[in-house]
Amino acid sequence: QLQLVESGGGLVQPGGSLRLSCAASGATLGNYAIAWLRQAPGKGREGVSCISSSGETTYYADSVKGRFTISRDNAKTTVYLQMNNLKPEDTASYYCAATMMAVGCILRPSAYENWGQGTQVTVSS
Numbered sequence: 001q002l003q004l005v006e007s008g009g010g011l012v013q014p015g016g017s018l019r020l021s022c023a024a025s026g027a028t029l030g031n032y033a034i035a036w037l038r039q040a041p042g043k044g045r046e047g048v049s050c051i052s053s054s055g056e057t058t059y060y061a062d063s064v065k066g067r068f069t070i071s072r073d074n075a076k077t078t079v080y081l082q083m084n085n086l087k088p089e090d091t092a093s094y095y096c097a098a099t100m101m102a103v104g105c106i107l108r109p110s111a112y113e114n115w116g117q118g119t120q121v122t123v124s125s
Contacts, residue, residue: 002027002114009119010080012086020081022096030074033105035112036081038092047107057104088125093118
């Protein structure tokens, strides 16, 4: 059973940076496509970024393109989300999620069946 644990959230000023980590255990991470998703208060979950099992394919929501970078280290069983130039509208709970997908990845939250517990990101001055 794959288990995911997020870390790295916190309070940051607008324009600042954070790096989120998603540590996996219980299964071979290299078999899974991984996504970062977020949920702001009063809103539904939205896909932020995803990365294929090989790391060759990545997708980003339009709202974070050019600011966020997803990467993975299968040897260390960890997926990262580097977030730069953070904005107040990035404030949300951030989750990593996994699904077995041979090729590519997808930003749709309903495609993922394994979820972490989330980490809070607050962007405020």
